[in-house]
Amino acid sequence: MSLTASTPARPRTRNTAAALLAVALCVSLAACGGAGKKAAAGSGTDANGAKKLVFGFSQVGSESGWRAANTKSIQDAAKAAGFELKFSDAQQKQENQIAAIRTFIQQKVDVIGFSPVVVTGWDTVLKEAKTAGIPVILTDRAIDTQDKSLYKTFIGSDFVKEGTSAGQWLLDAEKANTGTVNIAELEGTTGSAPAIDRKKGFEDLVLKDPRFKLVADQTGDFTRAKGKEVMTAFLKAHKDINVLFAHNDDMAMGAIQAIEEAGLKPGKDIRIVSIDGVKDAFQAMVDGKIEVVVECNPLIGPQVMDLVRKLKDKAEVPARVESKEGVFTKDKAAAELPNRQY
Ligand code: GZL
Numbered sequence: 287m288s289l290t291a292s293t294p295a296r297p298r299t300r301n302t303a304a305a306l307l308a309v310a311l312c313v314s315l316a317a318c319g320g321a322g323k324k325a326a327a328g329s330g331t332d333a334n335g336a337k338k339l340v341f342g343f344s345q346v347g348s349e350s351g352w353r354a355a356n357t358k359s360i361q362d363a364a365k366a367a368g369f370e371l372k373f374s375d376a377q378q379k380q381e382n383q384i385a386a387i388r389t390f391i392q393q394k395v396d397v398i399g400f401s402p403v404v405v406t407g408w409d410t411v412l413k414e415a416k417t418a419g420i421p422v423i424l425t426d427r428a429i430d431t432q433d434k435s436l437y438k439t440f441i442g443s444d445f446v447k448e449g450t451s452a453g454q455w456l457l458d459a460e461k462a463n464t465g466t467v468n469i470a471e472l473e474g475t476t477g478s479a480p481a482i483d484r485k486k487g488f489e490d491l492v493l494k495d496p497r498f499k500l501v502a503d504q505t506g507d508f509t510r511a512k513g514k515e516v517m518t519a520f521l522k523a524h525k526d527i528n529v530l531f532a533h534n535d536d537m538a539m540g541a542i543q544a545i546e547e548a549g550l551k552p553g554k555d556i557r558i559v560s561i562d563g564v565k566d567a568f569q570a571m572v573d574g575k576i577e578v579v580v581e582c583n584p585l586i587g588p589q590v591m592d593l594v595r596k597l598k599d600k601a602e603v604p605a606r607v608e609s610k611e612g613v614f615t616k617d618k619a620a621a622e623l624p625n626r627q628y
């Protein structure tokens with residue numbers, strides 16, 4: 287068994303073997319020119335031998351380009367902060383997130399973070415974290431709970447505002463149209479905060495206007511494949527869809543494939559409004575297939591780690607930190623595309 291400076295020292299008996307081991311250890315560390323220091327810069331301690339902050343993070347999954355960018359932001363920022371990141375990919379299953387949070391509790395991590403795949407069903411496991419004295423930060427997606435003490439802070443977007451921004455663009459784009467506008471809606475993961483709130487923001491604004499009819503709406507689970515599958519079904523059932531509102535770009539990109547395979551022109555026969563702002567969506571705007579993208583910023587890793595450090599140090603944190611985001615129409619897409627980081 288090789289001992290490094292980070293291995294907790296066992297109590298030593300006063301026998302010769304222990305004394306020899308102690309001498310051997312000192313000699314080996316000295317001979318390696320402080321290799322103990324280099325060895326100490328392993329996962330548990332930093333180059334100065336200080337214990338690293340351990341952050342346990344449960345990610346929703348890897349369902350979209352947005353999620354991939356969010357994961358990279360979290361991982362890069364944890365590394366830059368010098369934290370030990372225990373990262374778990376839940377593959378969009380709540381039971382996997384609950385299991386990961388329980389593991390983090392058993393591992394006695396310093397802070398727990400997660401992006402909840404759905405809004406309900408968290409109280410029990412978050413009570414276990416609270417009992418264990420481990421602070422929790424919600425990232426990206428919020429939860430529905432009566433007990434606000436179960437988490438310390440939330441950082442992410444205002445999804446209702448994103449839905450409203452998408453709806454406002456459509457109202458403006460159709461203001462001269464006196465006829466009926468039939469809308470198909472590809473919803474995000476059922477029960478997730480972005481799906482619930484984007485739907486609310488968009489429909490509360492647009493469906494107040496009697497010209498607009500919601501003729502089809504179904505979840506595409508935020509994935510490209512499901513978005514294509516559901517849009518194909520929509521097109522078989524409805525010959526009169528004028529607009530597609532997609533809760534994220536990946537479903538919009540899948541829908542574009544379905545629309546083209548049906549012999550129709552996306553952006554001409556069917557107007558498309560989407561949310562996220564991934565590079566592929568900007569390229570689709572340059573190509574005239576999507577007309578507007580409401581940005582949803584995944585690059586919150588550095589802000590997350592600032593909050594994690596504050597929680598570890600028992601410093602004050604705001605209850606909610608909101609991301610700054612824009613709305614990009616297709617005429618702006620070519621100029622903005624080179625700036626996109628995800
Ligand atoms: C939004 C995020 C959503 C994205 C999707 O903050 O939770 O989940 O819009 C992703 O692309 O799958």
